[in-house]
Amino acid sequence: MSDTTDPIGYSLAGKRVWVAGHTGMVGSALVRRLQCEDVALITSSRDEVDLKNQDQVETFVSRNRPHAIFLAAARVGGIVANNNFPATFLYDNLLIAANTIESARRHSVEKLLNLGSTCVYPKFAPQPIPEDALLSGALEVTNQWYAIAKIAAIKLCDAYRRQYGCDFISAMPTNLYGPHDNFDLESSHVIPALIAKFAQAVAEKRSEVVIWGTGKPRREFLHVDDCADALVHLMKHFSGEGPVNVGTGADITIRELAQMLAEISGFEGKLIFDASRPDGTPRKMSDVSHLTALGWSAAIPLRRGLAQTYEWFCARPHELRVRKPADFATAERSA
Secondary structure, X not given: OOOXXXXXXXXXXXXXXXXXXXXXXXXXXHHHHHOOOOEEEEOOOOOOOOOOOHHHHHHXXXXXXXOEEEEOOOOOOOHHHHHHOHHHHHHHHHHHHHHHHHXXXXXXXXXXXXXXXXXXXXXXXOOOEOHHHOOOOOOOHHHHHHHHHHHHHHHHHHHHHXXXXXXXXXXXXXXXXXXXXXOOOOOOOHHHHHHHHHHHHHHOOOOEEEEEOXXXXXXXXXXXXXXXXXXXXXXXXXXXXXXXXXXXXXXXXXXXXXXXXXXXXXXXXXXXXXXXXXXXXXXXXXXXHHHHHOOOOOOOOHHHHXXXXXXXXXXXXXXXXXXXXXXXXXXXXXX
């Protein structure tokens, strides 16, 4: 990774800023965060522009002329989705990235931030995971198709920087949670799945909650609003090749996470850990020393963020809080 800071900084003041993927969890958090900036916010619905269609992307960028782009759009899903639709995950995410990045170059976009995730790193990467672990080993097979596309997007940004001088950067957030997550029990990740389970158990006065795995794996979690703030910070203060990890630099066991959510929800029953279910990798935490050196650190403590997310979930009718992809069935996992 080229460890480069921008000594002058990039100002968003008065700029037209396109959040591609603004309806997703990260995209919607970016919209909330950018409302605090002096920007003209640009968003696009799927009906307005299909990011897999180069002509539509070209037309949209040509008409709207954004100065800066946050590329938060992606085809996402869990273990079953990656296994059942490998070509779709690889093809769609390659096209979304390539079309947006090339259109940004053609129309002289000043800066672009490409969003990925820490799943781009090898399955057996050192812990905490440093950015230079990229491409140092085999990927986790359960999400390799998505990861390969995201690695290609990182390298595409680096290539455009080298060949064309484009100020395109990449950020890799850790496991995220917060408002507008997917809380469907059949397709959500560990925090939204546990929130939904505990809320249901409390409402139905159940005596136990079953949790996948032994509870021993350790995971790092970042509130999506903290993530959005970090991405805006990187847009302003980082310019260089390679990914920058975005996280808290701290982790917790799944058992501790479940106990914390039980306390938040008021659930007083028994926690059952189903060891017949897969645990996944024993530990996954990102090295955030580069981001810290750039002057940013997470502000939302995990317990407070979980309490806010639990309250957000419980305050909404079922149809508003569950966001399940129509064509992908995914499995609960701890990422």
